[in-house]
Amino acid sequence: MIDLAAIGIPGGIILTGVLLVLLRDWRFTVPALLAQYLLVGLLVGGSVPADTRLLGFDLSSSTLLQVVTGLTVAGLFATTSLRLERARGIVSDYEAELDDFALAALRRRQRLAVRTAAENTSRRAVVLDYLLPGTALLISGIAAYALSAAYPVSVRGEGLVNFSFYWVILCGVFVLVLARDIIKLSEGLLVTLNGLSLLLAALATRGGLLVEGLTAAITIGLAAALSYLWVAMYERRRSLSLEVLRDE
Numbered sequence: 001m002i003d004l005a006a007i008g009i010p011g012g013i014i015l016t017g018v019l020l021v022l023l024r025d026w027r028f029t030v031p032a033l034l035a036q037y038l039l040v041g042l043l044v045g046g047s048v049p050a051d052t053r054l055l056g057f058d059l060s061s062s063t064l065l066q067v068v069t070g071l072t073v074a075g076l077f078a079t080t081s082l083r084l085e086r087a088r089g090i091v092s093d094y095e096a097e098l099d100d101f102a103l104a105a106l107r108r109r110q111r112l113a114v115r116t117a118a119e120n121t122s123r124r125a126v127v128l129d130y131l132l133p134g135t136a137l138l139i140s141g142i143a144a145y146a147l148s149a150a151y152p153v154s155v156r157g158e159g160l161v162n163f164s165f166y167w168v169i170l171c172g173v174f175v176l177v178l179a180r181d182i183i184k185l186s187e188g189l190l191v192t193l194n195g196l197s198l199l200l201a202a203l204a205t206r207g208g209l210l211v212e213g214l215t216a217a218i219t220i221g222l223a224a225a226l227s228y229l230w231v232a233m234y235e236r237r238r239s240l241s242l243e244v245l246r247d248e
Contacts, residue, residue, distance in 0.1 A: 010160045010167075012039045017140070017171035020191060022133045026081045026183050030074050033187055036168070037070020040194055043164060044201040062212055066197055069216045073190060073223040080227040081183065084234055136174035143170055154202040161202045169195040181240045182233055186226040193219060 016036035023029050045063035148162035172192030179185040196215070234240055 009039050009043045010164045013043065013164050014167060017167055018137055020175055020187060021137055021171055021178070024184060026077065029184070029187055030077045030081065033190065034070050034074035036191065036194060037066055037073065040197055041066030041070070043161065044197055062197070065212050065216045069219050072220050076223045076227045080230050084230065087234060132178055136178060140167060140170040140174060153199060161198065165195055165198040165202055168198060180242055182230055182242065183240060185242065190219070190223065
């Protein structure tokens with residue numbers, strides 16, 4: 001049922017997985033997550049019969065729900081991230097109000113902390129930033145190809161859907177494993193859950209609009225809870241790094 005135009009959709013899903021695994025800045029990862037939701041929705045729409053007509057196009061309710069879910073999740077994450085950026089700016093404004101002696105002492109302590117952290121992490125920085133994510137992507141690609149060939153989940157034998165399902169799941173797991181802050185951890189969780197839509201599409205299983213709507217509502221509720229957790233963690237620890245939690 002997938003035509004030539006849909007071949008580019010799995011390619012886009014592969015690209016979003018690469019960006020989510022490699023990059024750490026939310027300005028890039030949140031748009032990548034949104035793009036993945038949209039592409040998964042389009043791929044799901046090519047695997048199930050259309051039951052909705054919108055703006056002259058025949059679409060499936062699964063596609064529309066996936067798009068709405070992606071827009072809402074990305075909006076929540078982007079809004080919360082911007083709020084935390086403003087909170088950091090308030091701290092900077094507070095520092096600007098200090099007198100020269102207090103500000104110099106504060107900056108000395110900050111430089112010492114940065115230098116100490118750099119000395120402790122310089123040897124593993126390359127591994128964490130490049131080698132491990134690159135290796136994870138290579139493993140994901142090989143494993144997704146092998147699993148889609150050995151254990152296809154699509155009842156119609158659609159290789160693109162099979163590969164995309166395994167790719168999304170594996171990328172989500174590796175984002176979770178490699179996460180160094182709570183934002184990346186949250187993104188990894190939602191990417192992993194994104195594979196559920198592909199699995200249902202591959203199995204040609206539809207639980208009806210009520211089940212699909214409930215799944216979308218749960219996903220949005222989870223994103224809202226995670227966003228609140230970011231704010232609570234920053235207000236309590238002044239950091240989103242998971243190292244802060246490990247050091248306790």
